[in-house]
Amino acid sequence: MAPATRPRLAVWKFASCDGCQLTLLDCEDELLALADAVHIAYFPEASSAMEEGPYDLSLVEGSITTPADAERIREVRRQSRRLVTIGACATAGGIQALRNFADVNEFTAAVYASPQYIETLATSTAISAHVPVDFELRGCPINKMQLLEVITAFLVGRKPSITAHSVCIECKRRGTVCVMVQGLPCLGPVTHAGCGAICPAYRRGCYGCYGPMETPNMRALTQEWRSLGASPREIRLALRTFNAAAEAFSKESELHGD
Amino acid sequence: MATKTIRVDSLARVEGEGALSLRISGGRVESAELRIVEPPRFFEAFLRGRDYRETPDIVARICGICPAAYQMSAVHAIENAFGARVEGPLRALRRLLYCGEWIESHALHVVMLHAPDYLGFPDAVSLAHKYPDRVRDGLALKKAGNAIMRLLGGREVHPVNVCPGGFYRVPDRAELVPLARELEEACELAAGLVRWVAAFPFPEFERDYEFVALRHPGEYPFNEGRLVSNRGLDIDISDYESEFEERQVPHSTALHSMLKRRGSYLTGPLARYALNFDRLPPAVQALAEEAGLGPVCRNPFKSIVVRALEIAFACEEALRIVSEYAPPNASTVPVAPRAATGFGCTEAPRGICWHRYDFEADGAIEAARIVPPTAQNQPSIEADLAEVASQLLNEPDETIRDRCEQMIRNYDPCISCATHFLKLSIER
Numbered sequence: 001m002a003p004a005t006r007p008r009l010a011v012w013k014f015a016s017c018d019g020c021q022l023t024l025l026d027c028e029d030e031l032l033a034l035a036d037a038v039h040i041a042y043f044p045e046a047s048s049a050m051e052e053g054p055y056d057l058s059l060v061e062g063s064i065t066t067p068a069d070a071e072r073i074r075e076v077r078r079q080s081r082r083l084v085t086i087g088a089c090a091t092a093g094g095i096q097a098l099r100n101f102a103d104v105n106e107f108t109a110a111v112y113a114s115p116q117y118i119e120t121l122a123t124s125t126a127i128s129a130h131v132p133v134d135f136e137l138r139g140c141p142i143n144k145m146q147l148l149e150v151i152t153a154f155l156v157g158r159k160p161s162i163t164a165h166s167v168c169i170e171c172k173r174r175g176t177v178c179v180m181v182q183g184l185p186c187l188g189p190v191t192h193a194g195c196g197a198i199c200p201a202y203r204r205g206c207y208g209c210y211g212p213m214e215t216p217n218m219r220a221l222t223q224e225w226r227s228l229g230a231s232p233r234e235i236r237l238a239l240r241t242f243n244a245a246a247e248a249f250s251k252e253s254e255l256h257g258d
Numbered sequence: 259m260a261t262k263t264i265r266v267d268s269l270a271r272v273e274g275e276g277a278l279s280l281r282i283s284g285g286r287v288e289s290a291e292l293r294i295v296e297p298p299r300f301f302e303a304f305l306r307g308r309d310y311r312e313t314p315d316i317v318a319r320i321c322g323i324c325p326a327a328y329q330m331s332a333v334h335a336i337e338n339a340f341g342a343r344v345e346g347p348l349r350a351l352r353r354l355l356y357c358g359e360w361i362e363s364h365a366l367h368v369v370m371l372h373a374p375d376y377l378g379f380p381d382a383v384s385l386a387h388k389y390p391d392r393v394r395d396g397l398a399l400k401k402a403g404n405a406i407m408r409l410l411g412g413r414e415v416h417p418v419n420v421c422p423g424g425f426y427r428v429p430d431r432a433e434l435v436p437l438a439r440e441l442e443e444a445c446e447l448a449a450g451l452v453r454w455v456a457a458f459p460f461p462e463f464e465r466d467y468e469f470v471a472l473r474h475p476g477e478y479p480f481n482e483g484r485l486v487s488n489r490g491l492d493i494d495i496s497d498y499e500s501e502f503e504e505r506q507v508p509h510s511t512a513l514h515s516m517l518k519r520r521g522s523y524l525t526g527p528l529a530r531y532a533l534n535f536d537r538l539p540p541a542v543q544a545l546a547e548e549a550g551l552g553p554v555c556r557n558p559f560k561s562i563v564v565r566a567l568e569i570a571f572a573c574e575e576a577l578r579i580v581s582e583y584a585p586p587n588a589s590t591v592p593v594a595p596r597a598a599t600g601f602g603c604t605e606a607p608r609g610i611c612w613h614r615y616d617f618e619a620d621g622a623i624e625a626a627r628i629v630p631p632t633a634q635n636q637p638s639i640e641a642d643l644a645e646v647a648s649q650l651l652n653e654p655d656e657t658i659r660d661r662c663e664q665m666i667r668n669y670d671p672c673i674s675c676a677t678h679f680l681k682l683s684i685e686r
Binding site: 016107237 | 271296297298299300301302303304306308309312315316319320321322323325362366370371374380381382383384386390393394397398400401404412413414415416418419421425426427504589663672
């Protein structure tokens with residue numbers, strides 16, 4: 001298709017590790033076909049041809065952690081017909097949202113010799129806390145097949161087919177024996193599917209990098225963890241990682257102390 | 259005489275957010291600054307109080323391009339603190355994982371991000387219109403690297419299988435068989451890649467760098483070795499802080515990593531290659547010779563050839579590990595926490611990635627310090643920029659800007675990694 005008629009795609013970065021936008025480049029078998037189907041108009045990590053908006057679809061990676069970025073995301077929204085967040089940072093604030101539970105000045109002083117020069121907000125927040133978002137794709141990192149599904153769905157104007165059930169269903173489909181019944185604490189029962197239940201297949205408990213599933217029973221899960229011998233500190237740490245600021249995880253983490 | 263400032267507000271084809279500012283006055287380059295606009299994420303702060311077992315998963319999130327490097331430096335530091343040693347097949351599997359990361363990260367940079375500079379394209383997609391086979395081969399190489407990451411780590415980005423003492427689960431021999439086939443092809447593709455990039459037009463440019471890399475008694479370095487340089491540095495990784503420091507310099511917007519006695523230095527492919535050429539297998543040395551590269555290369559624009567050679571090395575090394583692999587009896591060696599300090603330093607695709615952790619008796623982290631490769635290379639990048647721009651003073655701004663951007667990409671700078679970069683505002 002000619003550039004003029006193809007939908008225009010933009011990829012934006014806020015506070016993040018770049019892993020989710022890398023997932024787009026990790027589509028080794030699909031990338032060139034994708035570049036035929038859409039016009040990649042703005043993707044600075046991959047191209048120095050940075051075209052002006054408006055864009056038909058914007059993929060947004062990263063969380064909002066600076067006053068400048070809080071402004072920039074509004075401009076991105078204005079330029080974008082559809083805006084999809086990709087990954088735990090953009091969708092829940094990411095690991096850098098651990099500052100939300102602490103004193104950010106103390107954090108700054110711990111890392112930087114001259115903290116007065118650091119321009120940062122006290123919190124790391126999801127994109128949806130700042131602008132309306134059309135779809136949130138979960139994961140730290142996102143799954144590339146899900147990313148292709150989301151792009152495809154928005155291009156043809158339908159809802160992405162992404163299920164919101166727990167990782168447990170994916171373990172069953174993969175044929176993995178439940179690790180929890182073997183005594184390993186696992187966040188799978190409360191965690192959003194999408195990764196393909198990798199961790200239990202590697203003989204460890206899920207660590208929740210896709211964030212809460214649609215209806216997580218947090219209390220039942222943490223009781224089970226206690227009966228498996230996990231300490232309150234271990235439970236709190238487990239809930240405070242890459243989706244620490246997601247409501248279900250953050251609320252439950254408050255109930256388990258040191 | 260007029261003063262002019264050339265700015266590039268958003269650097270393309272680098273991982274993370276950076277900007278470039280060049281000040282030319284009185285017919286000379288007054289300053290060259292690589293500004294880092296990446297917001298700080300405070301890893302070293304929130305690591306305090308975390309359990310040692312969580313460390314590999316957390317530090318992976320510093321960088322989505324080279325997560326295994328952070329995991330490797332972290333587990334080595336943990337094992338160093340707790341007196342554990344990983345040997346035999348477990349050690350080989352860690353090298354294999356690192357091969358996967360080098361292949362995917364280097365192939366991404368060489369083909370997708372860097373090659374377009376030499377051939378006059380804005381990106382790999384437009385490059386693919388003219389050189390479809392080259393781009394497809396590059397993607398196939400990248401895929402081979404990612405196949406290793408996926409098999410050993412569970413996924414390409416933020417692999418889940420690395421833990422202190424080894425792995426959560428180790429593969430059996432049969433699982434590695436398909437990798438061997440893919441790697442045999444990858445070895446061929448890598449040799450082709452070396453030949454292709456070696457024929458690119460390279461600007462005449464050399465600087466007399468102090469190269470810093472790991473050096474191991476018998477191997478091209480991944481996980482272990484002493485820290486050495488071509489100017490006599492030869493230290494244990496635990497002595498890093500007595501030889502290196504991070505300085506705040508007035509003209510800069512970032513903390514600069516320096517050798518205390520001598521200033522800026524270079525880490526990454528050019529340094530590893532210059533200090534460890536004799537550790538490369540004969541076939542890779544022969545490939546280097548065919549590419550017209552001596553045992554030392556001081557032209558940063560030729561770093562693309564060295565990266566391609568390192569892909570060839572990593573493919574061959576991965577194939578060797580896969581063919582010699584016999585599964586270990588256990589997936590981990592015992593690791594018992596104690597109050598101690600541990601050091602880890604491994605060769606990330608972009609250079610040495612140094613970690614120090616102080617642990618409490620129960621294995622909780624008391625303090626963490628992480629020095630990523632791009633933070634270390636920044637003074638060197640700026641010195642290169644000043645030098646390259648001073649050779650082009652009579653050229654139009656456009657030419658200077660393009661060449662400077664290309665110079666920055668010579669380093670494959672991974673700005674997201676750079677936990678130590680800081681934004682500094684200066685009043686004049």
